[in-house]
Amino acid sequence: MIIGVPKEIKTNENRVAVTPAGVAELKKHGHQVYVQAGAGEGSGFADKTYIQAGAEILPTIEATYGIAEMIIKVKEPIASEYGLIKENQLVFTYFHFASSEELTHAMIKSKAICLAYETVEKSDRSLPLLVPMSEVAGRMSIQAGAKYLEKTHKGRGILLGGVAGVKPANVLVLGGGIVGTQAAKMAAGLGANVTIMDISLARLRYLEDIMPTNVDTLVSNEYNIREMVQSADLIIGGVLIPGAKAPRLITRDMLSTMKPGTVMVDVAIDQGGCFETSKPTTHADPVYIIDDVVHYCVANMPGAVPYTSTLALTNSTLPYALQLANKGWKKACRENHELQLGLNVINGDVVYNGVAEAWNLPLVDVNNYLELETVH
Template identity: 55%
Template sequence: MIIGVPKEIKNHEYRVGMVPASVRELINHGHEVIVETNAGIGIGFTDQDYVDAGASIINQASDVFAQAEMIVKVKEPQAVERAMLREGQILFTYLHLAPDLPQTEDLIKSKAICIAYETVTDDFGGLPLLAPMSEVAGRMSIQAGAQALEKSNAGRGMLLGGVPGVEPAKVVIIGGGMVGNNAAQMAVGMGADVVVLDRNTNVLRKLDAQFGNKVKAIYSTADALEKHVLDADLVIGGVLIPGAAAPKLVTKEHIKNMKPGAAIVDVAIDQGGCIETSKATTHAEPTYIVDDVVHYCVANMPGAVPRTSTFALNNATLPYILQIANKGHVQALLDNKHLLNGLNVIDGQVTCQSVAENLGFEYVDPAVALIN
C-alpha cells in the first residue's frame, strides 16, 4: 500500500502523522511511504531523516493526496485538504465530526474511507488513540490555566500553589477521565487546591485511591457543579462523550457569576466544548474574555508540544496503520471490532451513531456499510 504523510497546515500545528521510525516499520512490511517535504521539521526531523527510513519526499501536498492510497494525519483535514480526497481513499486521523457539519459534509461528498482516531476503542472500554493526546492536553491544561491566571493575561494574578502564608488557587476539574486525571496530577504537583467532579462513582473511587486527601473527588450534580465552579479560580473542562458533541455543563449564567479574573481551559473544545461561552481559539490567539473570565479554548493544545505529542501518538497509531496497510481496510476493519468503531464515514455514509445523531444524518451500521 502507498501511505501518504502530508504536512499539517492547521494554525500552529507542528505534529506529523508519522515519525521516521514508524515509516521504517511500514517499509519493512513491504509498503511504500511518501512524505510531503518538511512534514516533520516542526519536531526536528528533516527530509533526509525520512529518506534514510525509506520514504520518498514529495514537494506538494496535492501530489501526496493524488498518489497515496491511505493518508495518515494528525488533525482533521482542512477544507483545502478535504477537496483533495477521492473516492475509496483511506483517511486515518483525528476527525471530531460531531460539532463540525462542514467537514462531515465534505467527507461524505468525497466518498473516502474516513477512520477517526478518537472513536477507536479497546477491550477495556477505553479510547487508545485519544488517550495519549488526552494525557498531554490534561497536563497542558494546568500550565495554560496557570498562565491565564497571571495579571498580564487579565487573570486574577494568582500563583496556583500560593506561597507559605498565602492560600493556593482553587482548581475545579470537570470530568475525572484521562484529561481530568492528568490535570489533577499536575495541579496537585503545583500545590493547588484541587476538586474533581464526575458522575461515575468508580472514577471517583479511583481518584480517591490515587490522590487521597490531595484531591476532593465530588459526585457531580447541578448543585455541586455550580457551587464549585463559582468558587473556582481555574476551571478545567475535561468532559468527553465518545464521538458526540460535549454537553454544555458550565452555562453563561455560571460565567457571569464567577470571580473576576478567574480562568477556564476547555479541553473539550475539539468536540464543541463543555462551557457554553467557549469558542475554538488557536495558539496564535489562545484566550479571550467573557464577563471578566479568561477563556483558553485552543483546539489543538498538544500541538504546542509537538515532539512529545507526535511520539506518544505514533506509539498508539502504528499498530493500526500496519493492520490497515497489511490487510487492506475491509479485512482490517472486519477483523478488529475496535478499529471498526473508528469508521465514521465511508462511501458517502455516516457510520458513527453519535455523529449521525448530532448532525441529523442517517446512521448506517459500519459493518453493513463495509460489505455493501
C-alpha cells in the same frame, strides 16, 4: 499499500502523523511511503531522516494526496484539503465530526473512507488513540491555566501553589477521565487545592485512592457545579462522550457568579466544548474574555509540544496503521472490532451513531460495507 503523510496545515499544528521509525516499519512490511517535504520539521524530524528510513519526499500536499491510497494525518482536514481527498481513499486521522457540520458534509461528498482516531475503542471502553493526546492536553491545561491566571494575561493574579502564609489557588476539574486525572495530578503537584468532579462513583472512589491529599472528589451535577464555580480560580473542562458532542456543563449565566479573572480551559473543545461560551481558538490567539472570565479554548493543545506529542501519538497509532496497510481497511476492520469502531464515514454514508445524531443524518449499518464478498 501506497501511504501518504501530508504536512499539517492547521494553524500552529507542528505534529506529524508518522515518524521516521514508523516509515521504516511500514517499509519493512513492503509498503510505499510518501512524505510531504517539511512534514516532520515542526516535530524535529528532517526530510533526510525520512529518506534514510525509506520514504520518498514529495514537494506538495497535492502530490501527497494524489498518489496515496491511505492518508495518515494528525488533525482533521481543513477546507483547502477537502478537494484533495479522493473517492475510496482511506483517511486515518482525528476527525471530531460531531463538532463540525462543514467537515462532515465535505467528507460525505468526498466518498472517502474516514477512520477516526478518537472513536477507535477497546472492549473496556478505553480509547487507545485518544489517550496519549488526552494525557498531554490534561497536563498542558494546568500549564496554560497557571499562565493565564497571571494579571498580565487578565487573570486573577494568583499563583497556583501559593506561598507560605498565602492560600493556594482553587482548581476545579470537570471529568475524571484521562484529561481530568492528568490535570488534577499536575495541579496538585504544584500545590493547588483541587476538586475533581465526575458522574461515576466508581471512578471517584478510584481517584480518591490514588490522588494526593490536596485533591478532593465530588459528584458532578448542576447544583454542585454551580456551587463550586463561585470559589474556583481555574476551571478545567475535560468531559468526553466518544464521537459525540461534549455536554455543556457550565452555562453562560454561571459566569456572572465567578470571581473576575477566573480562567476556564476547555480541553473538550475538539468535541464542541463543555462550556456554553466556548469557541475554538488557536495558539496564535488562544484566549478571549466574557464577563471577566478568561476562556482558553485551543483546539490542538498538544500541537504546542510537538516532539512529545508526535512520539506519544505514533506509539499508539502505528500498530493500527500497519493492520490497515497490511490487510486493507475492510479486512482489518472485520478482524479488529476496535478499528471497526473507528469508521465514521464510508463512501458518502455515515456509519457512526454519534456523528449521525450530531447532524441529524441517516445512519448506515457499517456491516453493509464489511460483509465478505461473495465468491463465485
